[in-house]
Amino acid sequence: MMFSKSCEYAIKAVIHLCMETRDGKRLSVADISEAIESPEPFTAKILQTLARHGFISSAKGPGGGFYIEKNAAPIVVMDLVELIDGDQAFNRCGLGLKECSEDHPCPIHNEFKSYSARLKKLLESKTIQQLAAEIKAGRAFLVNS
Amino acid sequence: MMFSKSCEYAIKAVIHLCMETRDGKRLSVADISEAIESPEPFTAKILQTLARHGFISSAKGPGGGFYIEKNAAPIVVMDLVELIDGDQAFNRCGLGLKECSEDHPCPIHNEFKSYSARLKKLLESKTIQQLAAEIKAGRAFLVNS
DNA sequence: CATATTTCGGATATGTATATCCGAAATATG
DNA sequence: CATATTTCGGATATACATATCCGAAATATG
Secondary structure: OOOOHHHHHHHHHHHHHHHHOOOOOOEOHHHHHHHHOOOHHHHHHHHHHHHHOOOOEEEOOOOOEEEOOOOOOOOEHHHHHHHHHOOHHHHOOOOOOOOOOOOOOOOOHHHHHHHHHHHHHHHHHOEHHHHHHHHHOOOOOOOOO | OOOOHHHHHHHHHHHHHHHHOOOOOOEOHHHHHHHHOOOHHHHHHHHHHHHHOOOOEEEOOOOOEEEOOOOOOOOEHHHHHHHHHOOHHHHOOOOOOOOOOOOOOOOOHHHHHHHHHHHHHHHHHOEHHHHHHHHHOOOOOOOOO
C-alpha cells in the first residue's frame, strides 16, 4: 500500500476532472465518484480538501460542481500525494525507526532510500495532465474492465 | 508505509533472535520486545505466528522462549514479509485497481511495477542473517540512538 | 508432586483510516 | 423571492490494524 485510499481517490478524481472539464464543464461529486468507482461522501471530503488547497476549483449551486480552470498550471502528481498523505509514503523508514539516516541506518535503509527516492523523483516529474493523456489515448485506465 | 507494523516487528524480532540465540540461548517475549522496542503482547502474537510457521522455534516453561536452531536454513526476508503482509506490499496496483496489468494498466502501472519488482527481488535475495551481520558489524541499527 | 515460568490461543480493547450523515451556506433558475 | 441544487464543514459511524488481557497448557526445577 504505497498510497492511502484517500490519495488514490484524489489522484483518480483529478485525472478525471482534467479529462472532462477542459471545456468549462463542471462535475458533481456524484459524477466523479461514479466515474472513478469511489464512495460518494468520502470522495466529497477529498474533493473539498483539494479545492480548499487550490488544486481544483469548485462552484456551489445548481450547475455547480468541481472543475479545473482552463489556464490552470499542470498539477504535479507528487504535490497531490504530499497534500493527502504527507511525507509518510517516502520519508519513512522501512522498519519504522524514527530516525533512520546515513549515520544511523536501519538494515535496509540504503535499499529503501534508493528506491523510494527514485519513485519520488518520478512522481515529481509526472503531471496529472500527462496521466490523463495516457488514458485519453487508450493506453491506460482508471477503473477495471 | 511499505510494511505493516506487524511486519516491521517480525523482521526486527527475527534479526534480534538471529544475533542472540546462535549459542543455544532462548529469549522471552519480554527480552525481545524490550530489545526491539515493540509492545510486548503484540510482539508475542507475531512471534507465535512465526513459530507456528517454522520461521523460528519456541519452548515453553522456565528457561523457555524463542530461538533459532543453530543449523536452521537462512531466512529470506521476503518470506517473512509474505507470511505477515501477504502480497499486499508488492502485487497491489498503485491506484488500487483490482486488475492492473500490461493489458489493462493504470496510468502509473509501469513505473510502480518496475520499482516494486526490483525491491521485491532485492528482498528475495536478502536474508535475515545478512541483516544481522550488518548490525553486528555496527553498520546498521534496529532501534534509535 | 507443587510451583514458578513461559508460550499458546481465544476474546477483548483501542486507534486510525475509511466512510457516512446532516444541517448550513451559496447560487442558478423560474 | 421561493425553490432546487450543489458544495461546505462538523459530527458521527464502520472496518481493520494494532494492542491488550486472561486462562490454559507445557515444562523446568526443587
